[in-house]
Amino acid sequence: MSDDRRLDVLRAIVEDYVATQEPVGSRSLVERHHLGVSPATIRGDMKVLEDEGYLTQPHTSAGRIPTDKGYRMFVDRLATVKALSPAERRAIERFLSESVDVDDIVQRSVRVLSQLTSQVAVVQYPSLTRSTVRHVEVVSLDGDRALVVVITSSGRVEQRTIQLPAPLTDQLLADLRARLVPVVLGERLSKAAVKVADLIHTFEPVDQPLVAAVVATLTQTFSDERSDARIVVGGTSNLARYGAEFDTTVRPVLEALEEQVVLLKLLGEASSGVTVRIGGETGFDTLAGNAVVASAYGGDGSRATLGTVGPARMDYPGTIAAVAAVARYVGRMLDDA
Template sequence: MSDERRLDVLRAIVEDYVATQEPVGSRALVERHHLGVSSATIRNDMAALEDDGYITQPHTSAGRIPTDKGYRMFVDRLATVKALSPPERRAIEQFLTGAVDVDDVVQRSVRVLAQLTNQVAIVQYPTLTRSTVRHIEFVSLEGTRVLVVVITSSGRVEQRVVELAEPLTDHLLADLRSRIVAATVGRRLAEASLQLADLIAEFEPRDRPVVTTIVTTLTHVFSNERSDERIMVGGTANLARYGADFDSSIRPVLEAIEEQVVLLKLLGEASSGLTVRIGGETGHEGLSGTALVASTYGGETSLATLGTVGPTRMDYPGTMAAVAAVARYVGRMLDD
């Protein structure tokens, strides 16, 4: 029971410190949390937690504040993810539903996530290398031109107008479409490219020049990985309200956030589902006073990752709920 009570004390310290930004004393814990024991017992529990490195005393005669280790224990064992309120859920759904394309989805996701958490929001664009071909369409235009449309599982739509050496007959266009769809739809982009290369030899020699031109265009579309290294960041101004949470200056945090490679690395390390990195776990000195809450989105294929960066003194349950909810909605929208 002593260990359980100490965990309750740690939870109370984290919750109070996040709410007040003031070191927490034993008397306050007894008054606010009704732990059922005396202040002396709470002081003993706090001393044990301090010895174990979960809390620390910022200065003499002060209460205690959580350490990174304490926050880690809170997240792993004590935190209960808050349920978003109906208005919050409706706000996410309504805000994202109006998106017209993938770029708009990403922009809207950043904005709503920053607003929900009051932190820096980061959204990685869907990763083409993990995308599959969802749909391919061919449309005959005037003369010798053909419009090629490719839709991937990440929701990205690519269109190319192909200029052919000679007009394409309706019969050949239908045959070409049928074979290409059968060879590529449902496959990863890299695999689809390989399937296309083997497809040319299946056509009559007289048709191969036209087929080659279209297949080459599709191959270029499939190998276009420009979105893999793209992210969008929003809500950086939110950090201004947390200036006192950073030991010396907020500048190292801002500089780290400006380095796209740092953010990509952090997001890339996020595993399936929710991931929380606290303080030194971020692996970057400039972010040592921050925490990252991230989640993959896009179902089993995990197209990309989104999340937030804020001070270690954050509302972890609320932030985790917001990040998870936005990830679900984004994945659902791309799937639709």
């Protein structure tokens, strides 16, 4: 048997099963894919693929369906990334370019990714702790309150309102800004947290309690790692298409969506390019019937991940192309922000 033909048979079975959700028989393969051999020859090829673990037969008289190993072979050796159409690329770029801030970018990314793939989309917020300080501002509010604003290199804006032991005078506020900005501008947040703490003792003793309150808030903002665990999920309604497989496909995904730690782990392995994890490769037995397609996005200062979660019988070429495209556009927007 020709290895090339066997790969063609596997590719055809994966494509047909994804499209029809029905086991694929030899006669339908010959009719749909013009493989140039008889159904009997195709049946022999299918038997070998089954013996090698790439296919399985759910019932004696039924056709074959791919196994996780079969999908993996398809992704690794057979799947050519389906190029997005110019209209799709323009639509993504236009939709994302209308974002007004990082929150809007993330929300729009989830929407467009779930629409393109018809899967559940998951987008992690850009990292805050890896970012640098682009701008910091302290604004005096009414009475003894103040607003601290931190803008990072990833475009994130963090705002904290604090209660002070006394009102900030205009002179102290101006002095604080003048000393604060040169110290933290361009610094990684972790280093900025250390530098602002050293500022307290540079002020007059009478002003140090006020400065210490501002510095404490800034330090907390710079050191807050919770933002790295923020994710947004969209497209859960797409799971309705798989209602007949609720226990094997839909329920495990819904349970995973409730556990943010699980989602972060599923996306976390994506470091460069698109990563595909199928069935047991996800590291969660409950997701045996599902797959995750993920990609990192953004530069070193804002690196995070996004991707899709769905059934193992997904359109891998189309999903890989969509995830890669959205990651590329989002990363570009953050770099230009």
